[in-house]
Structures are given as C-alpha cells and as structure tokens.
Amino acid sequence: MEVIRIPVDRELLKGSTATLVLSVLRRAPAHGYQMVRELELLSKGVLTFKEGTLYPILHGLEQEGFITAVWERGDGRERKVYRLTDSGEAECRRRVTQWQEFRTAVDDVVQGGVPALANP
Amino acid sequence: MADAGKALEVRRELQAHLDEAMTEAMGQGLDATSAELVAVGRMGAPEALAVQLAATHHAHLPWRHYLAPVALLGLLVLVWNVPFEWNEKLYLCMGAVLVFSLAPRPATLKRWMRFLYIDMVAKYQWAQRQPLRAALVSGGASGLAAGLLFGALPALGRLVYSSGWYDRFVPTVLWPVLAELGWLVLFAPLLPWLLGLLVARRFAKADPLLNGALSALAFPLGSLPGLLWLWGDALPFIWFLVNVYFAFFVVAAGWIARAVSRRFASPR
Numbered sequence: 589m590e591v592i593r594i595p596v597d598r599e600l601l602k603g604s605t606a607t608l609v610l611s612v613l614r615r616a617p618a619h620g621y622q623m624v625r626e627l628e629l630l631s632k633g634v635l636t637f638k639e640g641t642l643y644p645i646l647h648g649l650e651q652e653g654f655i656t657a658v659w660e661r662g663d664g665r666e667r668k669v670y671r672l673t674d675s676g677e678a679e680c681r682r683r684v685t686q687w688q689e690f691r692t693a694v695d696d697v698v699q700g701g702v703p704a705l706a707n708p
Numbered sequence: 709m710a711d712a713g714k715a716l717e718v719r720r721e722l723q724a725h726l727d728e729a730m731t732e733a734m735g736q737g738l739d740a741t742s743a744e745l746v747a748v749g750r751m752g753a754p755e756a757l758a759v760q761l762a763a764t765h766h767a768h769l770p771w772r773h774y775l776a777p778v779a780l781l782g783l784l785v786l787v788w789n790v791p792f793e794w795n796e797k798l799y800l801c802m803g804a805v806l807v808f809s810l811a812p813r814p815a816t817l818k819r820w821m822r823f824l825y826i827d828m829v830a831k832y833q834w835a836q837r838q839p840l841r842a843a844l845v846s847g848g849a850s851g852l853a854a855g856l857l858f859g860a861l862p863a864l865g866r867l868v869y870s871s872g873w874y875d876r877f878v879p880t881v882l883w884p885v886l887a888e889l890g891w892l893v894l895f896a897p898l899l900p901w902l903l904g905l906l907v908a909r910r911f912a913k914a915d916p917l918l919n920g921a922l923s924a925l926a927f928p929l930g931s932l933p934g935l936l937w938l939w940g941d942a943l944p945f946i947w948f949l950v951n952v953y954f955a956f957f958v959v960a961a962g963w964i965a966r967a968v969s970r971r972f973a974s975p976r
Binding site: 619620621622625639643647663665666667668 | 731
C-alpha cells in the first residue's frame with residue numbers, strides 16, 4: 589500500500605523541537621548528526637531537521653543547563669556528544685507530560701463526533 | 709576573545725557534522741568528492757552556516773565593536789584640525805589608521821568587517837526584542853560618523869584657504885561643481901542615514917522614527933568637535949546650524965517613513 593506523506597507545517601514543529609531533542613537524548617547521548625538521523629528514523633521520515641534548526645536548539649538547551657556537551661574521539665573522527673543533565677531529565681518529563689495533555693486535548697476536539705454543547 | 713572562541717567552537721562542530729554526513733554518504737558507495745557535495749548540498753557550507761549560527765548566538769555584540777570605527781573617524785577629524793601642513797596631516801591620518809588596524813591585534817579590520825556582516829544578520833534576530841539598540845546601531849552610529857565627517861569640513865575649508873589651493877582650485881573647479889550638484893550636496897548627509905535605515909528595515913525591522921531621531925541627534929553632535937576646535941570661526945558654526953537643520957529634516961523623514969510602513973505593514 590502506498591503511503592502518501594503530507595509535509596508537516598513548520599509552525600507545528602517549532603514548539604516541539606526542544607521536546608524531541610530532549611527525548612532523543614533521554615534514550616542515549618548523541619552528537620548532532622546522530623540526532624538528525626535518529627529523529628528521522630524514529631519518526632519514519634516525517635520529522636526532518638535542518639542543521640540550522642537543530643544546533644541553535646542544542647546550544648540554547650546547553651545554555652539553560654538541560655544538556656551538556658563534550659568532545660569525544662571515535663572511529664578516527666571527533667564528535668561533540670550531548671548528554672542530558674538531571675535538570676534536563678526533569679525538563680524532558682515536564683515537556684512530555686505537557687505534550688501528552690496537549691495531544692489528548694487536540695485529539696478530543698479533532699476526532700470527537702458529538703458536539704460538547706449538544707442540543708437537548 | 710569569548711566571541712571568537714564561540715565562533716570557532718560552532719565552526720568545529722559543523723565540520724564534525726559534515727564529516728559524519730560524508731562518512732555515511734561514502735558508506736553508501738559515493739567517492740569522497742561526491743560525498744562532500746551531497747553533504748554540503750544538504751546542510752550548506754559549514755562556513756556560511758557557522759556565520760548564521762554565530763549571529764543567532766552572539767547577537768549581543770560588544771559595544772566596542774561599533775565604537776571603534778566611529779572613534780577612528782573622530783580621531784581623523786581631530787588630527788585634520790591640527791595646524792600642520794597638508795602632507796603632515798596626511799601622514800598623521802595614515803598613522804592613525806595604521807595604529808587602529810594593528811591594535812589590539814593585527815586582524816582588527818578584518819574582524820570589524822566580519823562583525824559588520826554578522827551584525828547585519830544579528831539585527832534581524834534581536835532587533836524586535838531590542839529596537840532601541842537596533843536603531844542606535846543603524847541610525848545613531850551612521851549619523852555620528854556622518855556628522856564627524858562633515859564636522860571636518862570647516863577644518864578642510866581652513867586648509868584650502870590657507871594653502872593657496874583656493875585661488876587655483878576653488879573658484880575655477882570646486883564652486884562650479886558644487887553649484888551643479890546643488891541640491892545633492894545639500895542632502896548628501898542624509899545618505900548615511902538612508903543607508904542605515906535601509907539596513908534597519910531590511911534586517912532589523914527597526915522603528916524608522918526612532919532610527920531617524922537617533923541619527924538626527926548624532927548629526928549635530930558629530931559636528932561639535934569641529935565647532936569647538938575652531939571656536940569663533942563662522943564657517944564651522946554655519947555647518948553646525950546646517951546639521952541641526954538636517955536633524956529636523958531626518959526626524960520628519962523618519963516620521964513619514966514610520967507612517968508609511970505602518971500603513972502598508974502586513975500582519976504576521
């Protein structure tokens with residue numbers, strides 16, 4: 589069966605990027621390129637991030653203390669690997685909870701059949 | 709310096725990202741050149757992206773990077789007012805430029821140019837949060853520089869009178885040329901302000917009235933050094949009044965520009 593993908597509105601992605609990044613780092617530390625590929629694979633190609641979008645988010649989260657970064661050497665190349673901090677873990681949980689509540693509310697409105705203010 | 713260090717860090721990280729992308733492309737069978745083309749095509753050149761990211765992160769550029777070119781211009785004005793021969797003044801000005809180009813480090817001029825570019829991009833990022841700062845940079849600095857430059861004209865006039873050039877050059881060449889240019893010379897000091905306004909509107913969305921008001925204030929302030937140095941001389945006082953006239957003109961133009969931009973502004 590052919591799957592037709594509708595491009596995701598960038599405005600929808602804007603508010604979710606930090607949540608997605610924190611969620612990826614919650615699974616395991618990763619460098620920038622790894623995060624781009626991980627997000628793409630986990631979302632089955634729906635979420636694709638340009639480097640100009642991802643790195644400002646990463647640097648902003650680092651400035652806020654939610655993630656830390658260290659340069660590591662592996663496979664003959666150097667990489668800047670990001671890790672979640674304790675406050676980042678808490679922030680990730682908070683954002684995920686917020687997202688789930690938001691998603692449930694939107695689903696209820698979008699998929700609900702019976703009007704809330706139904707005539708008696 | 710902290711800004712240069714951060715910029716290098718960003719550049720290094722983007723290069724590492726590019727290397728990863730190239731490695732993956734080469735793993736899919738591409739040669740090194742093709743892999744680099746694919747990777748750069750996808751993410752953009754690391755140098756350009758680093759500048760863009762540096763502008764995002766380093767929007768609060770140190771004030772001294774804006775002050776240095778204006779201070780250099782002011783120094784040139786003061787040097788020009790020293791009652792030496794014209795060739796000695798020229799050597800002094802060249803020496804001032806050399807000193808500024810070497811201090812605090814040899815790459816100062818190149819850094820000024822780079823920060824000017826980053827500044828133009830950075831204005832777009834932070835001007836909406838700090839419109840006063842954006843107007844100060846684009847309008848105030850350009851107006852001050854123009855005022856300082858035109859404040860040097862009285863000294864230049866004194867030099868022309870005293871050097872004998874006047875009899876040979878001014879009546880036969882300069883005055884006829886100025887007479888032909890006429891209105892263009894009268895409105896020439898507006899050019900730096902217009903340039904600053906264009907930059908502000910294109911990159912910073914700064915308030916044109918605020919922009920114009922700050923540059924208008926800067927024009928007469930910039931001509932003050934010439935007026936004070938040659939106190940009692942009618943010519944610099946006339947130029948000071950001319951700059952005050954320009955100030956009113958610029959404020960009026962800024963008020964009109966703001967009214968027009970608000971009239972045709974589209975909601976976002």
